[in-house]
Amino acid sequence: MKFKYLTLNIRFIVILILITFKMSSQTKERPFILVTAEERNQVLEKIETQDWAKDIFKELKGKADVQVKSFIKNPKTYLEKLPFNWSEGQKNSFPPFYKTYHVENGVQKNLDNATDAEKKNMELLIKYLQVALDCGMMYYLTQDEKYAYVASSILYAFAKSVQKSQLSDWHGRGGWLFPYDGFREVRVLGYKVPLIYDFTASYLKNGGQAFDIIKNKKVDFPVDELQDVCRTYADITINYGQTGSNHSVLESPSLVYNALAMDDEKERETLLSYFLTENTDNQDGLNVMYKKYKNKGDIWPETSQYLNHSTAILAKLLLVVNKYNPSLELGKKYQNILFALPRLDYFVFPNNEIVRWGDGHRKAHAPYEAYENAFVLAQMDSLPELEDKFAPLIKRAMTKGKYHRKNLEALFWYNNDMSEEVAKIDLPRTDRVYHAGIVLQRNFSSTNDPKDGLMGFVGGAHMVHGHAEGMNIELYGEGQVLGVDHGRNRYGKDLHENYSRLFAAHNTVIVNGSSQGEGGWVNLGINTVQLISMEPKVGEEAVSPFHSFSQTSFEDNKGDKAEAVQERTLALIRTSPTTGYYVDVFRSKSKLPDEYHDYLYHNIGDKLVFETKDLNFKKTPKRYMANANGKWRHNKVYRNPGWHFFKNVKSSQAYDKDVKATFTTKKLSTGSVFMQLHIPGFENREYTKVKAPTTFESPKPYDDLPTPTLVIRNKGEAWKNPFVVVFEPFNENEKATIQSVEKLEENGLYKGLKIISNTPTEKLIQYVITQSKNDIFQDEALGIYFQGTFAVISLNENKSLHSIYIGEGDKLIYKNEIIQTDASKTYYKAY
Incomplete structure (x- = not known):
């Protein structure tokens, strides 16, 4: 009897182990990089019930349908407009793409100053990959295979041709198509490829085919080759670029998306670790990048357009990876990144133009999509302080007409589940x-x-x-x-x-x-x-x-x-x-x-x-x-x-x-x-x-x-x-109000100014004392003694005291008025 129960228990344990192993080894069903198959009904409900979502879908569908119509009419003609270099192609084989590079006086340079002709091939590739991504998203939303057919056909042509090029080894690991600017290649091309695959993978898994312009017919999609392309783009990011700058941030979307495109879970996790914790000579991991945000309110230490852009990218990737693996709780672990997002709103002049330093721009807008990403991430990781911070800021931007949900991620990530409170931004003195x-x-x-x-x-x-x-x-x-x-x-x-x-x-x-x-x-x-x-x-x-x-x-x-x-x-x-x-x-x-x-x-x-x-x-x-x-x-x-x-x-x-x-x-x-x-x-x-x-x-x-x-x-x-x-x-x-400016001196040394102004309301005589720290100014004729850095003595037209201000100082005497400051060394009094 005991043997019988023992046999049954062993048999049960074996079955349990097999079930557990099967569950743990199940691969995630695609898509899952930006959104999952399980979330599709929620997304469709938003499109059905929310005007903003309906508008995003309508615009996406309109763009995609134009391309689908053109493609279906003649797939071969449509795809042959890609920038293929037929002169270097072999018979009955996909040719390589034209490479895009910029050379001045024999020196290889990045593409910031490329000519219009040099940019043409780059722009064509970006356009086609964006069409494929739009169609991939439309397939996810509608399950209509015509969209997947277009998306996978463009992706197929790209995968076939890009591998015909020799991977540049410029600066360690340059690009495939931009030999001297791999940094740009992963930013404008590399991150789109894995997303297209993620959205069309279910179509390909179920026997969907792509159009081959060489064979002039539909063919099976070589997923293994596509995996190699994504693997290479991840590798370019890991081994090309510079650390200690925004390069690591700007390349991270390509790294994360291409890592998540790997079908082998172990490889996926290995590549993803180069975003989360592993660092190379060319790429900082998140753990190192986060050191820039040591204190709450710290910002990315570059110029204005880069500091906000970098922080917004990191906030988005935190959300993407957190959705992939919620147990990481990245919002909780790296929340100072989220607190940094609104800081640029405070570095503005009264006309809302930005304080400018370095390569910074004069005009920009807050990254409102990043605010929403931060809000969603705060909800995921139960961070009420951040929820309470960003919801009113988002509502403020919407109320003022500065922000309308337009990006496609909004369909996947955002809801109308925040408070109606509208933030007020009070700029400090x-x-x-x-x-x-x-x-x-x-x-x-x-x-x-x-x-x-x-x-x-x-x-x-x-x-x-x-x-x-x-x-x-x-x-x-x-x-x-x-x-x-x-x-x-x-x-x-x-x-x-x-x-x-x-x-x-x-x-x-x-x-x-x-x-x-x-x-x-x-x-x-x-x-x-x-x-x-x-x-x-x-x-x-x-x-x-x-x-x-x-x-x-x-x-x-x-x-x-x-x-x-x-x-x-x-x-x-x-x-x-x-x-x-x-x-x-x-x-x-x-x-x-x-x-x-x-x-x-x-x-x-x-x-x-x-x-x-x-x-x-x-x-x-x-x-x-x-x-x-x-x-x-x-x-x-x-x-x-x-x-x-x-x-x-x-x-x-x-x-x-x-x-x-x-x-x-x-x-x-x-x-x-x-x-x-x-x-x-x-x-x-x-x-x-x-x-x-x-x-x-x-x-x-x-x-x-x-x-x-x-x-x-x-x-x-x-x-x-x-x-x-x-x-x-x-x-x-108006007229200028200052009538005269006269310097104050002591023993031939500058100490300050006497400024007389006729303002719209009164006449002012002001003694502005500007010294180095702890210096002393004494003028017996004026009746002034001041030990300190900065002070303003203001008189009315009849020379009676109007006010005294000490910005920093220990002691000020004006005639019979004697002021000894407290520990703050500041003082103000209106008379």
Whole structure:
């Protein structure tokens, strides 16, 4: 009896083991990369019941049906339009595709600057693969095999021909079709191939065929060959490119999708590990990329378009892989990536244009699809803080008409299951972009009109896609970014490499005509601007509604001919709801003999007009041409500092008196605006006005006109008596409010300014004290004593106290008023 039960138990265990083995070894049914077969009914219900989903489906169907109709009419003719290189093909065999590569002066380069002819083949391949992907999605949605037939036929032709090319070994492992730009190949071609296969795999598994243009008939699809193609694209990603930059992020979709295209589960997991945990000399894994997001709110440390794009890609891939294997809980493990997504919305001027640094663009929009991906991922991994963060942001974007669900993933991933709360984005008075060295200040007007807002920033640092810009500023006024950074256009060109990236394209100081970048990414390394003081500090309440300031430092020591230390104080002072001004104090000194320093300021506009009548200008065309024909090697050696691009160069004699000048900008569609400059006089100063290259992404028509630019040269050190400029923006319907600017000195050294303004509401007399940290200014005649960095004493027209502001300081005395600050070292009082 016992033996009988033992036999039955053994038999049961064996059966259980066999069942368990069978279940564990079952392959996942495709599709499963973006969406699963089990989710199809839910997707169809969305199309049936939700207008946004219906619109996405309708647009997809319309595009796909046009292609299907053309294909069915004559499959051979349709497919033969692919860029086949018939001259290199063998009889009765698929020919290779034309390769797309760009060569200049015998040097292989990437495709950023390819000619139209060079781009044609690339665009054709992208178009055909997108048609196949559209048709693959339509097959998933409709189960109509005509779509799968078109998709698989294009995929078949691609797989056959791409393998006819020799895989490039440029930089370790280049592309198949873009021999010198494998990075681009996996980004624009490689990621589409596995998705097409994933959507058509069930058709192929059930005996579906593809059209063969060589045999001129339907044939079975060689899945094994397609697996080789996907395997190779994954391998290109793993073994080509660079680490420590956004390259690893941009190549990751190809890696993930091609890994998931592997039918062998073990191989799939092995390749996927190169996204999750494994690192190579050419590809960072997610565990390494995540180090960029050490703290909640940290952002990808590059320029604006790259930081948001990179983070959005990672958020999407987290969702894709999490859907494939929910037990990974990637949203929970890597949630700081998701918290980074909204940060770019906070680095904007009052007109919503982006603060610009490095190769960053002026205009962009938040990655709202990424917000939705983050929301879905937060739901999956039970992260209520992230759900509560993104749902109101998504609703806000929809309510304002900034976001409409249009991408195809929306059909698969998004639902109408979030709260109706609409987020309000309150931009802080100050903020920082830490990796870019940026310290920004803003002051919105009580009028709530963007043209009345004020904002400026100081910044500069080295990063991938960064510029050798020194300690740079941008200034805003009258609804426009007026004091501008040049920006960038096409990579690799003379203008980009020898101007846009260099000191001369920025509002900075060039030392000894030799400031430059050195080392680091493409030899553009500079030091990071360091914060000395600011008020208000980031995240803290401002002590004054009208004042703020920052003081920063920079070491200009790349190369061996500048060797300078610098300090910059930028203050923002509002004088009424519609008026205000900026004070810029830039100190610079070199340890080298015969030093000289040039202060640069670029302002969009028609011209720069000097109102100082005895300041005479003569043409000086050779002034900035010393390095015009210097060595230039792409991404290695530059014609620093880049000011040989200045045109119409006119310079003054040595001039030590005060100077007043105005940038006029009269061609804007919104009306004329002006930026007036008050420049206190010092010895050993020369003034130059030039036409700098066009500032990219300026408002029309200034996006196609030269940029008026001021250069002030100081012979000798510029520390004890620094560059000092007061900037006031105003428009055609207003007058400039500043009546006079007079420097404050002690023992012949600059200490601050006396500024008199006639505002729309009152007359103000303001003593603006701008010193290095912990310095002391004492003027018995004025009755002023101040120990500290920055302070503003404002008087009414009758010279009674209006207000006192201390941005940072220990003690201030004004006549009978004695102020000793507390531990915050800040103070404000209105009288």
